[in-house]
Each structure stands twice: as C-alpha cells, then as structure tokens.
Amino acid sequence: MIGLFLVQAQAASRYGGSLVEAVSSDPKTFNDIVSTDANSRVITSLLFEGLTTEDPFTLKVIPNLAKSWDVSPDGLRWVFHLRTDVRWFDGVFLSADDVVFTFNDLIYNPDIPSSCKDVLTIEGKPLTVEKIDDHTVRVILPVKFAPFLRAMGQSILPKHCLMKALRDKKFSFTWGIDTPVEQIIGTGPFQLSEYHPGERLVFKRNPHYWKKSKTQEQLPYLDKIVFLIIQDHQAQLLKFMDGELDAVGISGSDYPLLKPLEASRQFHIFEAGAAYDANFVVLNQNPRLNPKTHRPFLDAVKLSWFTNLSFRKALAHAIDKKKIIEILNNGLGLSQDGPMSPGSGFFYTPDVMTYDYDLKKAKEILKQAGFHLSPDGGTLKDPQGHPVEFNFYTANAASAGREAMSGIIRFDLERLGMKVNLVTVEFNTLVNKLMSSYDWDMVMIGLTGGVEPHFGQNVWASSGGLHLWNPRQKTPATLWEKRIDEIFNEGAQELDENKRKILYDEFQRIVAEKLPVIYTVLNMDMYAVRDKFGNLKPSVNGGAFHNIEEIYKK
Amino acid sequence: MNNSRISLAFKSFRQNRMAMICLWVLGLLYGLAIFADLISPYSYADEDRNFSYCPPTSIEFFDGPKIVPPFVYQKHLTFDAMHRRVFVVDRSQKYPLHFLRGGRLIQVDAPARLYLWGADARGRDLFSRICYGARISLSIGLIGVAISFIFGLLIGGMAGFYGGWIDGILMRVCEMFMMVPGFYLMLALRAAVPENFNSVQVYISVVLILALIGWASLARIIRGMTLSLRERDYVLAAKTFGVSDLGIICKHILPQTVSYSLATLMLSVSSYILAEAGLSMVGLGIQDPVPSWGNLLSNAMEIVPVIFAPWILLPGLFIFMAVMCFNVIGDALRDAFDPMFQD
Numbered sequence A: 001m002i003g004l005f006l007v008q009a010q011a012a013s014r015y016g017g018s019l020v021e022a023v024s025s026d027p028k029t030f031n032d033i034v035s036t037d038a039n040s041r042v043i044t045s046l047l048f049e050g051l052t053t054e055d056p057f058t059l060k061v062i063p064n065l066a067k068s069w070d071v072s073p074d075g076l077r078w079v080f081h082l083r084t085d086v087r088w089f090d091g092v093f094l095s096a097d098d099v100v101f102t103f104n105d106l107i108y109n110p111d112i113p114s115s116c117k118d119v120l121t122i123e124g125k126p127l128t129v130e131k132i133d134d135h136t137v138r139v140i141l142p143v144k145f146a147p148f149l150r151a152m153g154q155s156i157l158p159k160h161c162l163m164k165a166l167r168d169k170k171f172s173f174t175w176g177i178d179t180p181v182e183q184i185i186g187t188g189p190f191q192l193s194e195y196h197p198g199e200r201l202v203f204k205r206n207p208h209y210w211k212k213s214k215t216q217e218q219l220p221y222l223d224k225i226v227f228l229i230i231q232d233h234q235a236q237l238l239k240f241m242d243g244e245l246d247a248v249g250i251s252g253s254d255y256p257l258l259k260p261l262e263a264s265r266q267f268h269i270f271e272a273g274a275a276y277d278a279n280f281v282v283l284n285q286n287p288r289l290n291p292k293t294h295r296p297f298l299d300a301v302k303l304s305w306f307t308n309l310s311f312r313k314a315l316a317h318a319i320d321k322k323k324i325i326e327i328l329n330n331g332l333g334l335s336q337d338g339p340m341s342p343g344s345g346f347f348y349t350p351d352v353m354t355y356d357y358d359l360k361k362a363k364e365i366l367k368q369a370g371f372h373l374s375p376d377g378g379t380l381k382d383p384q385g386h387p388v389e390f391n392f393y394t395a396n397a398a399s400a401g402r403e404a405m406s407g408i409i410r411f412d413l414e415r416l417g418m419k420v421n422l423v424t425v426e427f428n429t430l431v432n433k434l435m436s437s438y439d440w441d442m443v444m445i446g447l448t449g450g451v452e453p454h455f456g457q458n459v460w461a462s463s464g465g466l467h468l469w470n471p472r473q474k475t476p477a478t479l480w481e482k483r484i485d486e487i488f489n490e491g492a493q494e495l496d497e498n499k500r501k502i503l504y505d506e507f508q509r510i511v512a513e514k515l516p517v518i519y520t521v522l523n524m525d526m527y528a529v530r531d532k533f534g535n536l537k538p539s540v541n542g543g544a545f546h547n548i549e550e551i552y553k554k
Numbered sequence B: 001m002n003n004s005r006i007s008l009a010f011k012s013f014r015q016n017r018m019a020m021i022c023l024w025v026l027g028l029l030y031g032l033a034i035f036a037d038l039i040s041p042y043s044y045a046d047e048d049r050n051f052s053y054c055p056p057t058s059i060e061f062f063d064g065p066k067i068v069p070p071f072v073y074q075k076h077l078t079f080d081a082m083h084r085r086v087f088v089v090d091r092s093q094k095y096p097l098h099f100l101r102g103g104r105l106i107q108v109d110a111p112a113r114l115y116l117w118g119a120d121a122r123g124r125d126l127f128s129r130i131c132y133g134a135r136i137s138l139s140i141g142l143i144g145v146a147i148s149f150i151f152g153l154l155i156g157g158m159a160g161f162y163g164g165w166i167d168g169i170l171m172r173v174c175e176m177f178m179m180v181p182g183f184y185l186m187l188a189l190r191a192a193v194p195e196n197f198n199s200v201q202v203y204i205s206v207v208l209i210l211a212l213i214g215w216a217s218l219a220r221i222i223r224g225m226t227l228s229l230r231e232r233d234y235v236l237a238a239k240t241f242g243v244s245d246l247g248i249i250c251k252h253i254l255p256q257t258v259s260y261s262l263a264t265l266m267l268s269v270s271s272y273i274l275a276e277a278g279l280s281m282v283g284l285g286i287q288d289p290v291p292s293w294g295n296l297l298s299n300a301m302e303i304v305p306v307i308f309a310p311w312i313l314l315p316g317l318f319i320f321m322a323v324m325c326f327n328v329i330g331d332a333l334r335d336a337f338d339p340m341f342q343d
Helices: A002-012 A038-047 A096-107 A159-167 A233-242 A255-265 A300-306 A309-317 A321-329 A342-347 A359-368 A400-415 A427-437 A453-460 A479-493 A497-514 B003-015 B017-034 B126-162 B164-179 B182-192 B199-229 B233-240 B245-281 B293-301 B303-308 B310-337
Strands: A018-023 A052-054 A061-063 A066-071 A077-082 A128-133 A136-140 A190-196 A200-205 A224-229 A247-250 A267-283 A333-335 A389-395 A419-425 A442-447 A517-530 B060-063 B066-079 B085-096 B098-101 B104-107
Touching: A018 A038, A018 A233, A018 A247, A038 A190, A038 A224, A061 A066, A077 A096, A096 A128, A096 A136, A096 A159, A233 A247, A233 A255, A233 B303, A255 A267, A255 B303, A267 A309, A267 A342, A267 A400, A300 A309, A309 A359, A309 A517, A321 A333, A321 A400, A321 A517, A342 A497, A389 A400, A389 A427, A400 A419, A400 A442, A400 A517, A419 A427, A427 A442, A453 A479, A453 A497, A479 A497, B003 B017, B003 B310, B017 B126, B017 B310, B126 B164, B126 B199, B126 B245, B126 B293, B126 B310, B164 B199, B182 B199, B182 B245, B199 B245, B233 B245, B245 B293, B245 B310, B293 B303, B293 B310, B303 B310
Parallel strands: A018 A224, A389 A419, A389 A442
Antiparallel strands: A052 A061, A066 A077, A077 A136, A128 A136, A190 A200, A200 A224, A247 A517, A267 A442, A267 A517, A333 A517, B060 B066, B066 B085, B098 B104
C-alpha cells in the first residue's frame, strides 16, 4: 500500500512542458556583477546562484551552493562547506576557486563597477575570502556584521570562463546582451538557449542541476521557460487573457477584470501579500550651495517650510490613503505610515505614528506653526507672508498609479491653500533631479524594500547617496538622523535577532514621527497563473515562481 | 475677388445640406465651450471621491404613478467580492433638481451628485469636464491655425513674389519643417518647454508648437499661387503706380488666394484638434486637472476602466465630431469657391 502511495505521489509531478512569462523590458546585461536594473536581475536569477539563499516563507537564510557553514564564537570567521555535486552548465564542477574569484577578483576589483560592492564592504573594509581546500572557503569579517549570511546570497560566477576577460580588462563588458547565449555559464536550474532582443528570451532545462526533489527526483521539471518582452502592462494583460502568457503580475485595479474569469479561463489569482514597493512623497531639505552657481539648490524660503516638521505633518494628514486605495487599487492595498512593509516579516513593526486623512487637523497644525490663510481664504502664507507655492514632480508611464496619486494629493494640498504645480517628467529625469541636480521641491516616487533593514542603508544613513531629502551629508544634519545612523551601525553589528528588532523598531518609529518621507499606500502583490502548473507557492519575497525548479506542468 | 463671386459661393455652400448640418453641430460644440460655466453642473475640478467611476445618474420623473418635478437619488459606493465597484441607490431621500441656481443650469444638493454622463476615477463629472475641455480643444485649433495662417501667407507670399534666392531660402526652411514627422517634431518641441509651466503657459506653448508645425505646408501652396499671380497685368499696373511690395502682396495677391486658403484652413483646424488630443493623451499636452478632450481620453488607454466605465470614451466621440465637421465644411468651402464647380 505504501509503495502504491509513493508511486501516486510521484506521478503528480512530471517532466516536460514550458512556462511563458512576460518581462517589461530587455535585460541590460547578463553580467550579474555589474547589473543594476530589476529586469536584468529577473533573468540572471535563473542562471546564477549564491552560497546562501532566503527561505521565501520564513525569510530565514538557508543553504544553497554551500551545504553548511561554521562560525567562530566571536562571529568573525566563517567557514563555508560547498556542495560537491554542483556543475556549471559546461560540465565543470564548482570549486572554492570560483568563490574566491567572484569576491576577490570581481566584486572587490577597483576597475569593475560592481553593484554589490557597497553591501559587502563593512565600515570601508572588504571581507577576506580564502580557499582552504577545493570545497571549503573561509571568510573573515573586519567587524561583526549581522546581515552577513544574507549578503552571501551573492551570485557566484565561473572562474574558468571569465579569467581571460578579466586578464584582458574587459570584464565589465563581458556577458553583455550581445554574447552568444551558450557562453553564459551559471549553475542555476535553467540556462539561456535563445535571445531575440525586443522579442523574447528562451531558457532550457539544466540537465546537471544539483537540486533533487524530496523523492530524489532530478530537478527541474520544466523543459523550457520563455520570457516575452512586453513593455506595456495592458498588453501583458491582454496576452494573458488570450492564453499567450501563462502568468502575469496584476494590480488591484486589474483584479475585478480577471477574478470573474478564473473558472472559465482556467487560471488562479494568488494574493501573496503586501508588496515591498513603497510609494511616498518626499520634500527637498538640501541646504547646500550648488558648487557651479554658488547659489543654494533650494530657495531659502522653501527650505524653511520643508525643514519644518509641522509642515510635513500637515502634508501627511492631507493624504487621503483610504480613497487612494479605493480609486487606484479597487480596495486592494494597505495604507503605509512607517518605512517598512508588512511583507518584510520579522523586522516590520505596525507600532508607529499614523496619520489619518484630516484636512481640519492639517490646517490646525499649519496655523500653530504660524502659517495663515490670506484674507480671501485662498492662499496659504508662511509666517513671513510668503505665499506657499512649490513644484511637485512625478514620473509618467511606467509608474502608472503614482501619477494619479499625485493628482489626488495635489488637490488636497490646494484645499489647504497651497499652490502646487504638478509636473510630470520622464522617470530618468526625475532620478537625475534627485541624485545629481537637486533642483526639486517635492517628489512622488517609490523605492523597493526587502527583508533585511540594513540593505536600506544607502537611503537611511545620512551619508547615503539615496538619502533623498538631503543626500551625502558629512555629519548628520539633525539629531534624529544621527540616531538613525547609530541604529544602523549598531544593528549591523548586533547578532541577536531580537535585539536587532528592537533597534530597527525604533528606526521605524523615528521615520514615521519625523517624516523625512511621507508614505502613502502599498499595493498587494498578486499573480494570475494558469491552472496547468503544480507546486505553485507564490510569496512576496520572490514572486510567483521563486521555486521554479520544483514547478511542473500538470 | 468681387462681391458677386462671394455671394455665389455662399449660395452654393448653403445648398450643401451636409455642410450646413456640420455647421450647426460645430455651433453647438462652440456653444458648449462658451457657456460651459452655465451648462455644466460642476466646475471641472470639483471632485467627490465617494463617486469614483459612478455611472450616469438617472433622473426620475415618477414618484409611484405620480409625475413630479425631476429628482435624483443618492448613491453609495461599495465593492463586491470580486472587488468591482457597485453603486447602491439609496431611495430613502429624493434630491430635486434645481434649475438656474448659483449660475448653473442644473444642480442637485450635496451629498447627492448629478452625473449626466458618469464620473471619472476621482468622481469628477465627465459632462462638465467635456464642456470645459471643449474650451481648450476647440480654441487651440482656431488660434493655432490663425497663427500659422498669418505666417504661411506672409512667408509664402514673399517667397512667391520675390522669387530668386529669397524664395530658395524660405522654401528650404519650409521643407525642413515638413521633412520631420509631425508628431515627433511636436514631442521634441514639447520637451524643450520648461516643465514647471502652469496650465496657461502650457496652453500657449502647445498652441505655438502646433502653429510652428503647421505653417510650412500652407506657405508652400501660397507661394505656388503667388508665383502665377504676380505675372498678372493688375500686379504690373500696381507696380507701375509705385505701390510698395508689401502693399501689392497684401492687397492684390493674397486676397486672390483666400478662397483656397479658407478651405485649407478649415481642413487644418481638424488636424490641429487631433494633434492637441494626441499630445494631451500621451500626457504631454494640457495637464490635469485642466481638462481637454485629449487628456480626458488618456484614462481610456487602459483596459480595465474602459470595460467597467465605458463612458470615459465619450471625449473621443467629441473629437470625432469636431474633426469631421471641420473636414466636411472645409470640403464644402473648397467646392463652393471652385469656379469650375459652379453652374
């Protein structure tokens, strides 16, 4: 009987079949060390793997290419034992040399603009990575670093394929999108077999993949994965409904269109939970002078409003989050007050100051701060009598909901008597304003988050390049920014998860109270997937197909 | 051009039934634009988020079997299990229509709202927004055409009259403008406009952009006509009397081209309306909350709103009507002024 049962259980998963997904633009590169854009990452995550990975549900760090590790009592010396059965696509076995090469020759190479160098540099010092034997690697940290194991999820690249490019000093341009597909060598469950720019990417099964199912079956099950390159979300939806795509990520406003079709078109909508991608409003608080013109980046009058906490609090009370969720997401969304998403799990705290939509309260706060309305009641003036007028930038296209959200927020700000010029610009123009030209007043934009709060350091540390409201400070401008710097330094070196949580909870409370960025709403992560696949376990942390090797076609 | 020819042309135009209908329709559309403040129940920016995508309000005349003054019911927004918007009609209280109150033709008391043609995402009345949008969409065509007409006439007239190197330079400039695909030239010009312009400045810049693109083709045609007209005896006569060049161009040559240019003018108004709509639809023209028929349509670029709130396509119908009317009238004018066509 037991034997029969096992056979049945096995019969459920089958080999063969393909999966067709959409990706919104071409990858910029297949070189995972230099890639920075999300679309390239979607592609390379099938090809490359790291020593560790995250469990998509418990969000704990679990073994991947390293089967186990030991750590010295002081938390500084780590020894990783690599799996001995991992082979690159070309049949060569993975060895400690590849790991050492990836860290020492690629990531810490000053000639290579590596996107992960910052995360793996602790207090300005690199990790020391050494080979002990063919399948053992020792990593020595300069100081204790709590997110270390998570950072070890960094993709490992093959030394035997890339050594020549490195020696010729061409590594930064290797494995670009013009590389013949069979030359892209990784250890992942799928390997690239065709790439037609602007059209599609095709992956085939890696027959040497090391992972086995619980019943000792060779993984992966699927033969082929196809990514169609479809820029427009509307076109993705139509193609999904026509059956050309097997899966599509959907937003709250798509839900009422697709949900009634579930049974007749044979698909299912998975609601994975609150997304990481925060949408927020940020006010420019940069007091510095433009070195070229010797004039301030921001007008002194505007600076005095934006650095005024009461002004920011009034703004926070003027955001109609409930209606924004109804209008843009058909009720499928969450209002956000603190810097982390509930999707982040353990480190998220709901216990932060919240701001309900209340224009009366907003007016009251402004009044107490010395702002007053002009006699006709139409114009808000600051204590010195300057009318409150500023530009509000937002990006068009790609970030569909944000433009509409900005319109709603603007309307309420005008009800407070502010004159707000809503300006829609290209996304890249907006990024340029935030990162280099600093000529902006208020911006609506979003940042993606994750499980580990420390990886948001480039945003929250006062010296960070993404510290949007006042970037790259030499010393913290305010006491609370100083405290956040301390929290991030302490948090990185505290190895006790519970103590770390206390620190990061404090950080979330500070941000919600001091409002350097004013949060709006979080979307729900949802995926519509055709019913023909088995083993589907969508999660926020990894999407619909994070366990792609286990997914089979029924 | 003498009076009898003009009256003949008008007579012929009036006999064109189709053109007369279009003239009336256009009159109606311009009426909407001019009297938008009176006709529309709300201001274009008046929003009520409790009525996101509210379908058209039905006006009730019957209370049971009894006929009563028209009234409406209040509606409440809820979401069903599929997260679709469902508006529940609350019949507990009637909200009578008020006529000619507060400077508006029809109104109802809050919290009820009157949506003759449904609401947009933020609960703004589409009918009101179409009326106010007509102001932008219909005026942009006329003003834009007027500007490019003046440029076209002058430059075309000069090129044709003087000939030689002046003609050569002016015509090459024209060709440069005509060479670049119109819509892309428009996008490029729009990108050069400072991004923090307010709505009036954006409006003016859109008009100027449209005019800058449109004058070249008109100038080329006027130049061709002037080339033949300048050889006429009466031009020679004017020259011998010592009339200045500009005087000859404006007084004796350009009036002869009016018949043709009037027809072209009408036809190009429609292309200007379309160009504005295109620009605003991709989010680069008139900016929300100020409505134009083009930016009203931008919402209809997504599948979901069109399926659940099909009334947001209505601005497209208005663009279609206006464009067709201008085309038919332009054709009719050309026929009317064409002497070969007259009996």
